[in-house]
Amino acid sequence: MEKNFSLREFNTFGFAVKARYFQELKSMDDIHDLIKNPEFKQSRHLILSGGSNILFSSEFFDGFVVYPNLKGIETLEETDETVKIRCYCGEVWKDFVNYTVSKGLYGLENLADIPGKVGAAPVQNIGAYGAEVKDTVYQVHTIDLATGKTNVFSNEECQFSYRNSIFKTIKNTLIFAVDFVLKKHGELKLDYGNIRNYLINNNISNPTIKDVAATVKAIRAEKLPEVGVVGSVGSFFQNAIVSEEKYLELKTTYQDVPSYPVTAEQNEIPRCARNDNAVPQALVKIPTGWLIDRAGWKGYRENHVGVWDKQALVLVHYGGGKPQEILDLMKKIQESVYNKFGIEIKPEVNII
Numbered sequence: 001m002e003k004n005f006s007l008r009e010f011n012t013f014g015f016a017v018k019a020r021y022f023q024e025l026k027s028m029d030d031i032h033d034l035i036k037n038p039e040f041k042q043s044r045h046l047i048l049s050g051g052s053n054i055l056f057s058s059e060f061f062d063g064f065v066v067y068p069n070l071k072g073i074e075t076l077e078e079t080d081e082t083v084k085i086r087c088y089c090g091e092v093w094k095d096f097v098n099y100t101v102s103k104g105l106y107g108l109e110n111l112a113d114i115p116g117k118v119g120a121a122p123v124q125n126i127g128a129y130g131a132e133v134k135d136t137v138y139q140v141h142t143i144d145l146a147t148g149k150t151n152v153f154s155n156e157e158c159q160f161s162y163r164n165s166i167f168k169t170i171k172n173t174l175i176f177a178v179d180f181v182l183k184k185h186g187e188l189k190l191d192y193g194n195i196r197n198y199l200i201n202n203n204i205s206n207p208t209i210k211d212v213a214a215t216v217k218a219i220r221a222e223k224l225p226e227v228g229v230v231g232s233v234g235s236f237f238q239n240a241i242v243s244e245e246k247y248l249e250l251k252t253t254y255q256d257v258p259s260y261p262v263t264a265e266q267n268e269i270p271r272c273a274r275n276d277n278a279v280p281q282a283l284v285k286i287p288t289g290w291l292i293d294r295a296g297w298k299g300y301r302e303n304h305v306g307v308w309d310k311q312a313l314v315l316v317h318y319g320g321g322k323p324q325e326i327l328d329l330m331k332k333i334q335e336s337v338y339n340k341f342g343i344e345i346k347p348e349v350n351i352i
């Protein structure tokens with residue numbers, strides 16, 4: 001256990017935050033020892049993996065940071081159609097995707113190059129380029145950090161929805177492994193973002209899984225700040241989900257407003273927010289990056305922080321700043337978008 005530990009290298013915003021206590025966990029035995037540790041029992045705690053979706057609200061975390069780093073990838077079962085793979089929480093997500101792509105397995109190629117660790121992937125149901133991790137998760141293995149009790153959540157029990165899962169609401173639960181089910185034969189998802197155009201421009205007419213993963217990586221590299229070079233958490237805000245009525249109202253003023261349908265199948269609305277007796281309302285997803293851009297923020301810079309000039313959904317820290325600067329910028333953008341469009345935008349990042 002480390003005391004007064006610097007988390008600068010453990011959050012991709014790169015803020016110089018310190019934690020009162022910090023402990024890396026490399027095995028189940030480490031986890032069981034931690035649960036008995038009196039300092040841990042008495043402290044507020046935080047599970048921190050790659051720190052690529054966390055914003056500390058101050059420069060001192062007065063609690064216990066747990067850094068799960070169990071490693072390992074195992075094939076559990078193979079049929080003619082599918083392969084079940086267990087991956088432990090400390091594996092780096094993009095390495096795991098590279099591994100499955102190199103085996104010719106379908107399912108994770110559109111999620112290539114997302115920063116962070118495998119254990120965090122189910123927490124916000126990571127998604128990109130028309131794919132979400134929920135479509136490949138078979139089950140999630142957890143341990144309760146208060147009692148030491150292990151549990152297995154089936155895909156359904158994870159209650160996945162847009163950037164959400166049950167793991168955002170249940171406290172004290174550490175994900176130590178995730179089982180994935182990947183397909184040996186499948187269909188590639190090419191219709192989101194610029195994937196298809198990129199393939200055409202590069203004369204790839206019959207793309208393979210590897211081509212799609214390489215395309216996603218290339219598109220991401222053009223649009224997003226490089227981790228370790230410019231501080232960010234990728235998309236700072238969630239995309240806006242509005243009623244069809246609101247969308248049509250917006251479209252009368254802004255004919256070019258982009259939109260995506262929100263279907264029940266996509267399970268975009270958190271279950272807890274649903275009323276099964278209510279008449280389903282048609283919903284529309286509007287890219288929040290477009291709203292922020294149209295409100296005039298793209299490329300804006302104020303001292304150490306700003307809005308990324310290639311993607312307005314991304315707030316950046318250029319170094320030497322404090323978390324409060326990002327929080328102030330967040331509030332200004334939220335107010336400005338609300339005043340212009342009447343839409344409340346919510347952070348995707350976990351603010352601690």
Ligand SMILES: Cc1cc2nc3c(=O)[nH]c(=O)nc-3n(C[C@H](O)[C@H](O)[C@H](O)COP(=O)(O)OP(=O)(O)OC[C@H]3O[C@@H](n4cnc5c(N)ncnc54)[C@H](O)[C@@H]3O)c2cc1C
Pocket residue numbers: 012046047048049050051052053054068089114115116117118119120121123124125126127128167173174175176224225226227232233234235350
């Ligand atoms: C440049 C950039 C691009 C990004 N692009 C995308 C994208 O395309 N799509 C997307 O969905 N996200 C994206 N993100 C956000 C981020 O990469 C993902 O949310 C990622 O899954 C976070 O993983 P992490 O290991 O860094 O988790 P952390 O930031 O350390 O933690 C995130 C949350 O998960 C919890 N947590 C972490 N590990 C565990 C565990 N083992 N058990 C239980 N809870 C845990 C934490 O307490 C916290 O609440 C991007 C981030 C960056 C910096």
